[in-house]
Amino acid sequence: MAHRLPRVVGALYAALIYGFIFLPVVVLVLFSLQATTLPVPPFTGPSLRWYDAVLSDRRLTAALGNSLLVALLSSALAVVLGFLAAWGLARFRPPGSGLWRALLTLPLMVSYLIIGMGLLILLNQLGAPRSRVSAGIGHVVINLPLCFAILYSQMGEQQARAEQAARDLGAAEWQVLLLITAPMLWPALFASFFLSVTFSWDEFIIAFLLTRFDTTLPVEIWNLLRAGLNPRTNAVGALVFLVSAVLVASIELVVLRRRRS
Amino acid sequence: MSRLVPWLTVGPAVLWTLLFFILPLVLMAWTSLQPLQGDGPGLGNYVAFFTNPSYWRALVNSLEVTALVTVLAVLLAYPFAWVLAEQVPERWQRLALVLAILPFWTSYLVRSYSWLLVLAEQGVVNGALVGAGLLSEPLRLANTRAATVIGFVHFFVMLLTLTIFASLKQLSPSYRKAAADLGAGPLRTFVYIVLPLTLPGIMVGAFLTFVLAIGDYVTPQILGGNTELLMPQLIMLQIGRRGDFPLASALSLILMLVVTVAYLGCARWLRLERV
Numbered sequence A: 001m002a003h004r005l006p007r008v009v010g011a012l013y014a015a016l017i018y019g020f021i022f023l024p025v026v027v028l029v030l031f032s033l034q035a036t037t038l039p040v041p042p043f044t045g046p047s048l049r050w051y052d053a054v055l056s057d058r059r060l061t062a063a064l065g066n067s068l069l070v071a072l073l074s075s076a077l078a079v080v081l082g083f084l085a086a087w088g089l090a091r092f093r094p095p096g097s098g099l100w101r102a103l104l105t106l107p108l109m110v111s112y113l114i115i116g117m118g119l120l121i122l123l124n125q126l127g128a129p130r131s132r133v134s135a136g137i138g139h140v141v142i143n144l145p146l147c148f149a150i151l152y153s154q155m156g157e158q159q160a161r162a163e164q165a166a167r168d169l170g171a172a173e174w175q176v177l178l179l180i181t182a183p184m185l186w187p188a189l190f191a192s193f194f195l196s197v198t199f200s201w202d203e204f205i206i207a208f209l210l211t212r213f214d215t216t217l218p219v220e221i222w223n224l225l226r227a228g229l230n231p232r233t234n235a236v237g238a239l240v241f242l243v244s245a246v247l248v249a250s251i252e253l254v255v256l257r258r259r260r261s
Numbered sequence B: 001m002s003r004l005v006p007w008l009t010v011g012p013a014v015l016w017t018l019l020f021f022i023l024p025l026v027l028m029a030w031t032s033l034q035p036l037q038g039d040g041p042g043l044g045n046y047v048a049f050f051t052n053p054s055y056w057r058a059l060v061n062s063l064e065v066t067a068l069v070t071v072l073a074v075l076l077a078y079p080f081a082w083v084l085a086e087q088v089p090e091r092w093q094r095l096a097l098v099l100a101i102l103p104f105w106t107s108y109l110v111r112s113y114s115w116l117l118v119l120a121e122q123g124v125v126n127g128a129l130v131g132a133g134l135l136s137e138p139l140r141l142a143n144t145r146a147a148t149v150i151g152f153v154h155f156f157v158m159l160l161t162l163t164i165f166a167s168l169k170q171l172s173p174s175y176r177k178a179a180a181d182l183g184a185g186p187l188r189t190f191v192y193i194v195l196p197l198t199l200p201g202i203m204v205g206a207f208l209t210f211v212l213a214i215g216d217y218v219t220p221q222i223l224g225g226n227t228e229l230l231m232p233q234l235i236m237l238q239i240g241r242r243g244d245f246p247l248a249s250a251l252s253l254i255l256m257l258v259v260t261v262a263y264l265g266c267a268r269w270l271r272l273e274r275v
Helices: A004-032 A049-055 A058-092 A097-109 A112-126 A132-153 A157-168 A173-184 A186-202 A205-210 A217-225 A231-260 B005-032 B044-051 B053-086 B090-100 B108-119 B124-131 B145-170 B173-181 B186-214 B218-224 B231-240 B245-265
Strands: none
Touching: A004 A231, A004 B053, A004 B090, A004 B108, A004 B145, A049 A058, A049 A231, A058 A097, A058 A132, A058 A173, A058 A186, A058 A217, A058 B005, A097 A132, A097 B005, A097 B245, A112 A132, A112 A205, A112 B005, A112 B231, A112 B245, A132 A186, A132 A205, A132 B005, A157 A173, A173 A186, A186 A231, A205 A217, A217 A231, A217 B108, A231 B090, A231 B108, B005 B245, B044 B053, B044 B245, B053 B090, B053 B145, B053 B186, B053 B231, B053 B245, B090 B145, B108 B124, B108 B145, B108 B218, B145 B186, B145 B218, B173 B186, B186 B245, B218 B231, B231 B245
């Protein structure tokens, strides 16, 4: 009996925290499924009325497209820049390596709001317009340190020896990079790309400050939020949650399968 | 040619960071010295911050909320991570962890909005309490500091569970066996062995919580409303309503300074490169 008590308490506590973690998500999804104009109890659903309204909303679908474009392109650029820098610093240790490493990871310490505002001031000084491009530049700034840190930590001795072997056999540096290092590091490359995409996809404040007409999905969600409790917001939120849950689950499956095999 | 390779590979990332991160910060520092109207550059905006109690109050609010959030999130997440690492059978642990952080992957804005659904006057909590006859009037839960804290704690419990779980799993079982062999009970083993050895992981998570929470605009704006302002809200107010970039820049640099001081304060526990 005395042995079982801690287990029971532990299980109860875990159930409580799971409840706390899932409560808002469950409420969000549940009340997205009712037809009333206010997403509050009592539950009167189910109805797909608001999903229909959201999916036929041009502004939202356009914002979705912008979000995908910005997320994919800025993440690709962040991964390439981070990969090249990580490789160069790990393999050649140029003078001032420590300084460059510190510089490249420094943006992690600064809040998105400040990065966004700095870029807005830069745009104003240059007289450049706010657009998807400027938001994308901001997203590379926040994701580059992450990609660099992940990839730098993965530059091991094993790859270095394989690279040296390739060089001895006459490969040029660009061939080493493309044909040896990149394939050996693909899990880390994939992980940093995926992380970047999710951060960029979800990023609000930089996109809010730096875009004007071609906004991203979080900015459009923000515009919806100004209306207070709104079933459209519930429906968009539930859809975003569904997509992320499917993504995370499929990546889990891929990773688990790789582990098993 | 081969001597150029390091510069060709490291150069683009360094250039990007200098151009789109360092240069904007320099411009921001320069902007912060400009008055909105009138005379030449000066420290007027910084003086305004330290002499105007409503500006000063925003920083105090931010520090209070962030400290409370960090402490609450650590206290809630540690036992949870411990149960996941110790009591859940090995083969289910990964699933349990993925489930525990699943809402982490939803939209940040939507997560705060969901709490509004729970806490609003017509929301789930008030609906249940009034419906059960426990309350005659709904409680004012949304648009309060408590709502901001709940929204933040929800997010950071997930993040901290992840980091604390990782440090608990890295702990070799032989330490605990050794302590048990030497006659320590479970409580003594926890206080003298497990807790000190997982402290670096906790500190990294707590620092991350502090940095991310103190710079966040979304959660206090959606859940706290405008009843009291935190620093990011004050900064956005300067840009949005008043177009006062100089003051917004000064406030941002003050916020950065606070984070830097916090970093230096706990730098000896933060071996970030080990994580």
